[in-house]
Amino acid sequence: MGEVRSPAELTELFREQGLRVTPQRQCIFRLLEGNDRHPTAEWVYQQARSQMPTMSLKTVYQTLNDLAAMGEIQALDVGTGSARFDPNVGHHHHLVCDRCGGTQDVEVDASALKLGRRQRRDFTVTSAEIVFRGVCRTCSQASNETDMEDEAYA
Numbered sequence: 230m231g232e233v234r235s236p237a238e239l240t241e242l243f244r245e246q247g248l249r250v251t252p253q254r255q256c257i258f259r260l261l262e263g264n265d266r267h268p269t270a271e272w273v274y275q276q277a278r279s280q281m282p283t284m285s286l287k288t289v290y291q292t293l294n295d296l297a298a299m300g301e302i303q304a305l306d307v308g309t310g311s312a313r314f315d316p317n318v319g320h321h322h323h324l325v326c327d328r329c330g331g332t333q334d335v336e337v338d339a340s341a342l343k344l345g346r347r348q349r350r351d352f353t354v355t356s357a358e359i360v361f362r363g364v365c366r367t368c369s370q371a372s373n374e375t376d377m378e379d380e381a382y383a
């Protein structure tokens with residue numbers, strides 16, 4: 230698991246890189262700390278704006294991109310429509326809900342996965358990320374309550 234830096238450490242790091250640290254950026258750092266929901270930029274923007282009405286979407290994108298460029302968060306495309314940002318920069322895998330796009334970390338042992346002989350000859354694998362797709366508990370409970378018969382043969 231990657232270590233998630235505290236807002237104070239991120240502030241320090243930004244200053245070392247000669248980047249400006251504004252109260253808006255610090256607000257974004259706080260929102261990311263310990264955040265394991267893999268937020269989209271839009272989610273961060275909405276949360277940040279409710280705390281700081283002066284927040285702009287541009288600042289959110291800029292800050293997330295700076296953090297990603299510094300390797301403090303990773304930008305993730307798990308096929309849910311928008312990029313998601315993961316403060317867990319350690320190597321790990323994901324569970325992705327097809328209905329709500331909810332994304333969770335999962336630790337699996339992927340060392341048993343092997344390419345065929347031909348691919349192994351022509352390609353050097355350095356890493357593999359696994360995405361398990363399915364339906365999260367919240368969505369499966371919601372569908373049980375509303376459209377049970379629609380789902381029966383899905």
Ligand SMILES: [Zn+2]
Nearest residue numbers: 326329365368
């Ligand atoms: Zn879901």
Ligand SMILES: [Zn+2]
Nearest residue numbers: 315317333334
């Ligand atoms: Zn993750």
